[in-house]
Amino acid sequence: MRHPLVMGNWKLNGSKHMVNELIAALRNELSSVVGCDVAIAPPVAYLDLAKHHLGGSRIALGAQNVDTHLSGAFTGEVSAEMLKDIGAKYIIIGHSERRTYHKESDEVIAEKFAVLKEAGLIPVLCIGESEAENEAGQTEAVCARQIDAVLNSLGAKAFENTVIAYEPIWAIGTGKSATPAQAQAVHKYIRGHIAKHDAAIAEQVIIQYGGSVNAGNAAELFTQPDIDGALVGGASLKADAFAVIVKAAAQAKQD
Numbered sequence: 001m002r003h004p005l006v007m008g009n010w011k012l013n014g015s016k017h018m019v020n021e022l023i024a025a026l027r028n029e030l031s032s033v034v035g036c037d038v039a040i041a042p043p044v045a046y047l048d049l050a051k052h053h054l055g056g057s058r059i060a061l062g063a064q065n066v067d068t069h070l071s072g073a074f075t076g077e078v079s080a081e082m083l084k085d086i087g088a089k090y091i092i093i094g095h096s097e098r099r100t101y102h103k104e105s106d107e108v109i110a111e112k113f114a115v116l117k118e119a120g121l122i123p124v125l126c127i128g129e130s131e132a133e134n135e136a137g138q139t140e141a142v143c144a145r146q147i148d149a150v151l152n153s154l155g156a157k158a159f160e161n162t163v164i165a166y167e168p169i170w171a172i173g174t175g176k177s178a179t180p181a182q183a184q185a186v187h188k189y190i191r192g193h194i195a196k197h198d199a200a201i202a203e204q205v206i207i208q209y210g211g212s213v214n215a216g217n218a219a220e221l222f223t224q225p226d227i228d229g230a231l232v233g234g235a236s237l238k239a240d241a242f243a244v245i246v247k248a249a250a251q252a253k254q255d
């Protein structure tokens with residue numbers, strides 16, 4: 001039985017004040033929630049402060065990126081060992097914003113997946129198609145290509161205890177979420193694609209949906225059998241909305 005994971009990706013938002021306020025509110029709202037794992041990924045500058053404020057809570061610390069290198073002359077980068085050192089657990093890689101703005105290739109993202117596994121951290125591998133690819137009927141092919149970069153270099157076993165976030169690019173920050181049925185169809189395809197290599201690994205991998213998840217649409221998304229929680233952007237910046245999403249995931253998977 002898979003345990004859902006709801007993770008907040010704060011993206012390039014925050015301040016010391018916000019870290020203090022938002023985490024205090026989340027701790028309050030989520031203190032009695034069981035049955036759903038929860039994580040937040042603040043900007044790297046605030047990870048240590050966030051870890052401090054999360055102390056003793058069930059909310060895990062995540063990060064939004066990692067470098068492929070462990071140390072050395074790589075100005076501006078953060079290593080897997082550093083993230084582990086400060087207590088991060090879930091690390092987002094391959095977000096479409098990094099694929100687009102930082103030209104990250106499938107191969108570089110697979111390398112990031114490898115360094116995270118090596119460090120004992122949990123990769124949250126983002127995949128998903130653009131609007132044009134969706135309209136051209138290429139959704140499955142794009143998702144398969146993005147997963148194959150990891151499958152072909154590391155093998156299916158690398159997906160043990162990891163997370164995939166299916167985030168159709170056309171749904172990110174647009175207010176236009178995929179419908180539960182649309183998302184379920186792609187999630188089922190993704191799980192089936194991994195199952196061709198290893199059915200047991202496919203069965204346990206967490207597949208989150210991401211893209212305009214909010215307090216109003218989360219519950220219905222989570223009724224789908226292959227949707228194991230969400231990677232939440234905008235709505236993760238508001239404690240009440242994020243808490244509704246977490247509680248919806250916990251409730252749906254209990255029913």
Ligand SMILES: O=C[C@H](O)COP(=O)(O)O
Pocket residue numbers: 009095167171172173174175210211212213231232233234235
């Ligand atoms: O990582 C999160 C996703 O990009 C979704 O962002 P959004 O919830 O603001 O659409």
